[in-house]
Amino acid sequence: MLSEAAHGVFTIACTPFLPDGALDHASVASMTEFYLQRGATGLTLLGVMGEAPKLTQAESLEVVRGVAEVVAGAVPIVVGVSAPGFAAMAELAAGAMQAGAAGVMVAPPSSLRTDSQILDYYGNVARMLGDTPFVLQDFPLVTGVQIAPDVLLKIFAAHPTCVMLKHEDWPGLDKISALRRASDRGARRVSILCGNGGQFLPEELARGADGAMTGFAFPEMMAGVVAAHQAGDRARAQDIFDAYLPLVRYEAQPGRGLAIRKHILALRGAIKHADLRAPGAGLNPDAIAEVAFLIDRQERRLAELGL
Template identity: 65%
Template sequence: MLDETARGVFTIAATPFLPDGAVDFDSIDSLTDAYLRLGATGLTILGMMGEAGKLSAGESEAIVRRVTGRAGVPVVVGVSAPGFAAMKALADTSMQAGAAGVMVAPPPSLRTDEQILGYYHNVAETLGDIPFVLQDFPLATGVQIPVRVILQIVRDCPTCVMLKHEDWPGLEKITALRRAGEAGDRRISILCGNGGMYLLEEMLRGADGAMTGFAYPEMMAQVVAACEAGETDRARDIFDAYMPMIRYEAQPGLGLAIRKYSLAERGFIAHPVVRRPGAGLSRDAMQEIDTLAARQAMRLQALDL
């Protein structure tokens, strides 16, 4: 079961599709194997990058069973839904299939601190003893969750064991949460997203690792390991080598298509298909990614990685 001590890299998994839009279960297997081979200590599925909103309930359950049956590491399942009944159904199915916990993002309708707090009280009550991750991603949800509200959720909801930190800018939030933990508040795991854009600084601020879908998960594993070993300069060298690709992936509206193209080029999935509705890549964009990948390989060779 997921708990407050979780550390490392919980790679956000893409959902592979066939050219006709059907779920590509063979590529789920190969992608899962690749993530683990490249250093993932856990996986997160059916998140925003997993195109969860485009899946049927049956497809979601089938994907959960496929990944949990293969991974051999803790699997977190995104169960965000407009209603609590759907959230509960997928959460129960996921835990029965062997998931370690679930992740819940706030709905865009929440406007006040009291509404946010009340919502997560209801989440905790709905999920029962299932441990959950609070996803803090205001750029996508439009919901700003202040530090004091996060701390109150953690105090009131013992099953909230992790924060997926994706505020931007958000480094001060990590510092404030860690200081609160030092002052006596319950310390929960903090894993960070944003495509790895700020992973180095996030680790130095006290994060426990990464939870994002950058197409080169080995970067996250290597940076986290170097930071935990106190090898900050090496962590910086590794991070800098990948930064141009991280920056390119961060393009709003195209990030998923870019990641899927890279995953397909690396042989991890068979097709770079983004399920409709979704953006595709032009030939020019593909050439830009290929150039970035080639130059990245040269930098890594110079670092002997």
């Protein structure tokens, strides 16, 4: 089961599709192997970049079962179960746990406006999920919900099954520092894994984060940065990050990031097809050429660093 001790790199997995829009089960398996071989210590399915709203609940569980079969318990699986209503959330969470998940992830609905509404919402989430451990996804750029550190600390204190914060506030480094200072003073400490495509990973680790939960197409970058940081070599962590930064930046384009990520994953053999499920378009020739240029430049820089 997922716990407060979780750390490392929980790669946000994409959802592979065939050109006709059907789930690509073979690519689910090859993608999972790809992530594990490149340093993932956990996998997160059906997140914002997993096209979860485009899947039926039955398809969502097919993806979880496909990944769990390959993982075979080697690393924990977190499944996004955010939904407009608690009934759908509870059903998907129960199915995901039965299929092999170690925990679930819940983002706040955009309708929440006050601290009391946020506290009440996550109180209901905790009661509805029962013993299932969950991740609180703090992603105000997408949800529009701002959760202050003191509100997060109240949620952590009141609900032991909230074991992780997926930190995606931006700018949000001071939030990490505030949470870690509070835990140093005796507040409950939960795992903090960070998203936003890894754009601030070195700084987030320095502020006290336990790792990354994001889906950059080169997960070995996150694994390398986290390993170097844990070894106390902050300069090497920054060198690794800097080598990949142009592609990190390019993949972070709003509205196009997933198409870029899937294109690169297909180039790398992780998935067979780069298709997004409709509605969603792939890359035009200009973008494909830009990606090729950046990958070539990245490979040369990594060779210079002996990576």
